[in-house]
Amino acid sequence: MLQTYNTDDEQLTLVTLVDLVTEKNTFLVKANSQDMQIYALVWANNTQLLMKATYASTRSGVPVSESRLMVIDVMTGEHRNVISNRLQRKMQYIPQFQTTILALMPEDDEHILLALDGLHNEPGVSVVKINLTTERFSIVASGRKNLINWLTDRQHQPRIALFRDGTEYWISERLPNNKFRELWRFEAFSEQQIWPLGFGQDPSMLYVSAYHEGRLAIFTVDLTAVDLPMTLVKANAHYDTPETITYSWQDKEVIAVGNSYTSAKHIAFQQSLDKALPDTHNRIISQSYDLNRYIVLSSSETDAGSYLLGDKTTKSLEYLLPKFAQLVPEKMVAKSKITYKARDGLTIEGFLSLPKNRPDGPLPSLVFPHGGPIAFDDEDFDYWTQFFVNRGYAVLQMNFRGSAGYGFDFMQLGLGGWGLQMQDDVEDGTQWLIDQGIADAKRICIVGASYGGYAALMGIVRSPARYQCAISFAGVTDVEALVKSSRYFSNFEIVKKQIGDNYRLLRQRSPLTHAQAISIPVLLMHGDQDRSVPVQQSRSLFKALQRHNPHVQYIELEKGDHHLSTQQDRLTVFTAMEHFLKQHLPTEPITVR
Template identity: 30%
Template structure:
């Protein structure tokens, strides 16, 4: 079994544990970076990259790369070129270029091969538009090209390692292409991107193609593809009312045994009775938690890896022996928090003013009265994404353990809750999307949970935008706000040429989702915090990254300058080496320490 170990003030190392002898071996470690993603190649070999995303931007002088090593630490091989000292080696020219990413391992137990993706052309109009798939031998470092449609962005292989299905999302069209073994590629589905729902997911040992589709109630489920009708079969393999599910297919000895997906929390649907029976037994032994089981990739080992976590537990890993019925504890995700009381999270569905249900996660602080609490409304970014699910969240728990209730509304426009909920948010920045956040906040007041005089709204990116709009539209509702890397003017998403927004997104996506910069100019102006800065009077903490390419610093600078004549309670912070979010621990601690002090100052209980 492979896992990573990180000792305080050191980089994460790759360790292999022999379960039969309980002997562990460090097989890879680096002075300058932690080991990142890890995958087995076969029973004796692993492939991994470096976690460069954890480093401050000014220290990222090498790429994630890709490396392989045997389970005993021998036969180390660098497969993908990195910069800095890795790239200066004489054999660097024999490697694949930086930017190559791991895709999958072989389904065969005796193979040394993995498959990787490589962006070979970047079209500014459409983004990363030309990708190659290569089959890479992790022992020799040699590779061969795999026949794949060049514009694909999602790939599905069969159990014989043949690439059989792909999807492309390009120029407003979502397509699914398929081929029989040795046959030509053919298009099975062609839909408008924002309306499209058919994406290939897996091919099983009986050569059945599984796809994602919204055939039932507008919620994405899993269906078998019917080649006779050229449509998904009418009966779903997996479907959960109220949620879109996009599962990971779990296999054992090349047989499909289950599907793992997120509904309100992580769920595993087992297709084999013995696996379900084992799940039931472990859930009984480890109650009030999500217990994710992983069987050995090859063979019929009695050992099962168990990852157990909950809203109040960051996670504990065990090995369970099915023969002896014994657990072996491997370690905890955050042992420094052991014994600390955490906030309890629940999913509630509140009614918005127009009757729409808004899924909302509510976390209450531990060991305190559940009424009249100071409330932090945390608005997720995206905004066309899902905010969260039922599990331990370090940002939420930082707030909850300081005594704040935390409300996380999945406002309309959020994904993961059906096509209707998603589409209801189109062109609704500052309008119905904002109203959902307001209505969720008012619900918390009506329930007696929140003290109406001590509510703060916070968020990053779109959440930072919603923070500023909330303070503008609802000045009596929120005492203060925290905006980090937030959009200050929707029009800037079109006009700032040095952002990483591609021409394709500006031409095809944003006009339909956000509003056309010409046709909807009045709508976008009305939804702009920048153009309404004089109405924002509440205390506001604004934090931006100087190297942010998604929401460039100019968003914050313009808003800061517009607020100066009208609001003396603005705190302005720029992290010079940060991008769109805080990757390194030092910046995270700096930021959240500021947030903690800001909230304590503005949401303090009145003196009696």
């Protein structure tokens, strides 16, 4: 398991091996969380663990995020980079991203297939077979120009290649003679997009995500047919179907589509698990080789989750440990789903959270738009909302146009919409909160992180009388600069298509341009190692506001990233928000009804 552990001098992430019989803990890896973020662990076999990690770096003067894949011997604790020195000598340059595992091979568990660029005389991304013990390797599929990723079939053959040139994608099948057959070609963000998800046991049966009646759905495609017929497997009339499938190599079949089991055996087991653990969402996150023992994460809207060890033979469940020990469910609140009409008649879905033992009448309230912006909020537990509600605030989250999950037309409405109708949806949600008698119109603050931070700052630019204060963590303040900073990366054309490339208009939609008009209290926070939104975005706005706004505060997190990955950074940010809100949006003493 991954654990955080703080001392007076260090913020650590530990890779810990737990013996479930003796309860002995062995620490395999210790990493400083400020220098490296370990974000995933994968068993390669019974004695070797694969560890994925990222860290902040610079390439040719450009700040970037790097990823690395380590192999850990759980018997000795020895660990090393999967990309050996031997392999590096075959490279023109060291790849920025090294964690794309294409296949684990249970019948050959000494090897993995890895997608890598940077190999000599191999343009694009190649597929490399790596021996985890001897460090030997072989190239099993060569890269080509514009080739960005691969998909293997269940026999571990590289079969599907993904290409991109500018904003155009095409998907090709690799044939036995090493030639390619183009399957589909489409523009980014188009309704014609078809994304491969994975194969069934039959190497001719490919699962894909594509639009069906305006919503993303999952289909199968028979690759042996010339016209590539698509058979609908799962769809939802109201929401996009999650773009995931789960394959069981033990059962040799796809057992789940769009986060729902399709296998009768697994459906029955999930039902028995839910019966044993009612009122929680129960997700199996790990299983033993023989599928008998498993670990389940059990969570709910008011419970961050607990891990339990299950045994199918004894039909038992044993409590292991909580995800966040001090966030007790009794102090949490559930979100309520709400809808409201935007000013142009579009229906916006949102979530309202109200404090326990709240007083009668309108409440001090926080409007809390999500980041992304192609992301979404849902009913699931999130500690930001729980923190705010615990402090006595009503919290409104909304899935403004452009949010993920609501179909093609809804997504399209968000393209190039920063500061325009996307912002209208946020402000219309604020008005709905007032009209419903929930929010005290004189006590509303707008809060957000990343794109949400941008929306918070644009909210006080466009409607300065509506909000009493604003909080932005890692928020975008200069949209023009954000788009231009992407010119160093291969997705530059995608970014321009999503956000816009009329720099004059982007300047007008930037909080920095309107800094002189911001006079209400503002709290800005940013990590200096942020690789998603450059720290200069907050520095520039703070400098501009300092000249005339005595109520602006700025906190810069040393070695902080975009995701508040360390516990100390989370404590710093939440302590600062609590003090800021107490000063500028105080709550009345809460009395029990």
